[in-house]
Amino acid sequence: MLSVAFIGVGNRAGKYLSCLPADVKAAFLVDPDPVRLSQAAAKYGVPADACFSDAETFFSAPRNVDGVIITTPDRLHHEQAVAAIRAGYPVLLEKPAAASQEEFDDLLAESERTGVPVSVCLVMRYYPFARRIKEIVESGEIGRILSIDHTESIGPDRMGHTFVRGLWSRKDLSGPIFLSKCSHDVDFLLWLAGGRALDVSSEGGLTEFHAGHAPAGAAKRCLDCPLDCPYSAVKLYRDRRAWVAGFNVPEGRTLEEVIEEELQTGRYGRCVYHCDNDVNDLQDVQIRLDNGILLRMHLDGVSLEEGRRTVIQGTDGILRAQGPILEVNGRTEDFSAIMDLPLHAGADRLLIEDFIESLRTGRPTAAPLSTTREAHRICFLAR
Numbered sequence: 001m002l003s004v005a006f007i008g009v010g011n012r013a014g015k016y017l018s019c020l021p022a023d024v025k026a027a028f029l030v031d032p033d034p035v036r037l038s039q040a041a042a043k044y045g046v047p048a049d050a051c052f053s054d055a056e057t058f059f060s061a062p063r064n065v066d067g068v069i070i071t072t073p074d075r076l077h078h079e080q081a082v083a084a085i086r087a088g089y090p091v092l093l094e095k096p097a098a099a100s101q102e103e104f105d106d107l108l109a110e111s112e113r114t115g116v117p118v119s120v121c122l123v124m125r126y127y128p129f130a131r132r133i134k135e136i137v138e139s140g141e142i143g144r145i146l147s148i149d150h151t152e153s154i155g156p157d158r159m160g161h162t163f164v165r166g167l168w169s170r171k172d173l174s175g176p177i178f179l180s181k182c183s184h185d186v187d188f189l190l191w192l193a194g195g196r197a198l199d200v201s202s203e204g205g206l207t208e209f210h211a212g213h214a215p216a217g218a219a220k221r222c223l224d225c226p227l228d229c230p231y232s233a234v235k236l237y238r239d240r241r242a243w244v245a246g247f248n249v250p251e252g253r254t255l256e257e258v259i260e261e262e263l264q265t266g267r268y269g270r271c272v273y274h275c276d277n278d279v280n281d282l283q284d285v286q287i288r289l290d291n292g293i294l295l296r297m298h299l300d301g302v303s304l305e306e307g308r309r310t311v312i313q314g315t316d317g318i319l320r321a322q323g324p325i326l327e328v329n330g331r332t333e334d335f336s337a338i339m340d341l342p343l344h345a346g347a348d349r350l351l352i353e354d355f356i357e358s359l360r361t362g363r364p365t366a367a368p369l370s371t372t373r374e375a376h377r378i379c380f381l382a383r
């Protein structure tokens with residue numbers, strides 16, 4: 001039986017733990033949050049002496065594991081992945097792999113020097129809809145790619161929860177949004193187009209979610225607000241119970257109590273126009289590749305729409321993809337049946353299975369660190 005360790009047992013780890021194959025054991029868990037650590041340990045049967053509140057202690061002694069899965073906040077990835085490599089454990093690392101080009105290159109050099117592989121959780125490479133797009137492009141049906149226009153509309157729920165009120169809302173703490181959100185998108189476009197960026201131009205800013213655009217009469221907290229607002233935390237968390245899976249519910253308390261406390265005093269009860277966020281909510285990035293292809297990307301955090309829209313212009317036709325519909329040269333393919341399946345339409349499970357298979361056989365995964373360098377480089381340049 002293979003064994004893996006999880007560094008960080010929050011939201012992403014929960015997804016990956018839930019799809020570990022039956023013959024793979026979560027042997028060690030590491031997280032400084034005692035509630036998350038004890039709840040994950042109980043759920044997955046990990047004994048107390050295999051649970052650690054800090055990664056340094058875990059890495060300080062040899063552990064009987066075949067691989068390490070790192071799902072911690074972005075700024076910790078480089079240091080923890082380097083520690084895992086030095087201990088000799090193959091790594092599955094959440095995106096972004098590093099917070100700067102220097103960190104990325106250091107990590108890559110360490111992996112290449114030691115021969116210890118690192119793979120990055122770029123789930124779009126496993127996403128059935130994205131894989132079909134790649135298959136069509138590679139079939140030659142639309143000819144040679146000339147340009148790709150791609151829009152990532154984050155949607156009001158995710159934007160408010162994650163990038164305005166939440167843990168990815170501050171450049172100094174979590175980095176620029178183009179790195180934290182669009183590393184998936186840039187990697188996807190390069191995966192289709194190939195090539196290396198000759199020029200990257202980027203314009204963006206925080207255009208909407210600041211006090212200057214607060215509607216008249218908006219209160220500082222949604223509980224006190226008389227307005228009907230698409231960003232209402234009361235509607236999101238109390239009424240729709242969306243995004244509450246990430247709230248810690250310590251033993252002896254209920255989710256309802258935690259939601260009410262969050263609405264009253266927590267970060268997630270704040271009005272989206274009265275937070276301390278500074279990451280962009282709109283950004284346009286244009287990339288000229290050395291193979292002649294032009295990529296135009298639009299990060300949209302302000303529209304009420306959600307989803308990705310991709311238009312690939314080829315010498316022999318056009319492919320338009322806006323989940324769940326893919327349209328190519330006038331014919332359509334409908335992915336409705338799988339689009340809303342849990343775990344990123346099954347992509348998370350495929351990613352974990354790929355990593356586990358790489359541990360068993362030694363073959364590379366679909367997203368080795370070296371193949372993600374150019375996408376990271378573009379994100380660092382665009383900022």
Ligand SMILES: NC(=O)c1ccc[n+]([C@@H]2O[C@H](COP(=O)([O-])OP(=O)(O)OC[C@H]3O[C@@H](n4cnc5c(N)ncnc54)[C@H](O)[C@@H]3O)[C@@H](O)[C@H]2O)c1
Pocket residue numbers: 007008009010011012013030031032033036054055071072073074076094095096121122123167180246
């Ligand atoms: N691949 C994807 O589609 C995708 C989606 C969302 C998030 N992510 C990435 O996954 C990572 C985790 O995001 P999340 O949503 O699970 O966040 P999260 O906050 O739910 O989980 C992070 C966990 O790491 C723990 N942690 C903090 N410091 C630690 C330390 N020093 N050592 C060990 N654990 C520590 C936290 O207590 C928390 O439990 C981030 O890098 C994020 O960018 C990827």
